[in-house]
Amino acid sequence: MNMQLQIQQKIEQALNPEYLAVINESHMHNVPAGAESHFKVTVVSEQFNGKRLVARHQLMNQILAEELAGKIHALALHTLTPDEYMAKAGKVAESPLCMGGGK
Template structure:
């Protein structure tokens, strides 16, 4: 099973009303087809009620802990919202300084 699918399955424990897991590996140095190293997570869940932003991130890191290892997920951008905060779109990811040049 792909890292992306494993991450999705783990995050389902938060019973999200919206979940996007985006593999952004192609925009980073050392990319090759099929590489899974950089991900962006956009998640909306009531499980974040009463939590500060850092606590929301900690909750996600706890679920993804085994996937955040050498030769696995190298970078994880997290955008965690309550349903009342969700505006329908997360910010774009910045360009990587080491991205492959076209």
């Protein structure tokens, strides 16, 4: 199973999100073609209600502990409640350009 699908399935099972986008951004970095090392994850879940940003990220790190201990070099997390997502009209920040010799 590819890493993108593995990440998606783990988050779906753990959080039952209202919205989930897992984007492989490895191609934006100085890594071999086909690499699965840099991901952007946007997840909208009721389970984030009442949690501060750090607690949300800690939860995501627990869910993806196996993946983070392996091939993943960078994981950009956008963890939102449904109300926060609606207030942002479904928009999250763009990922910055690679600073380490990106393409």
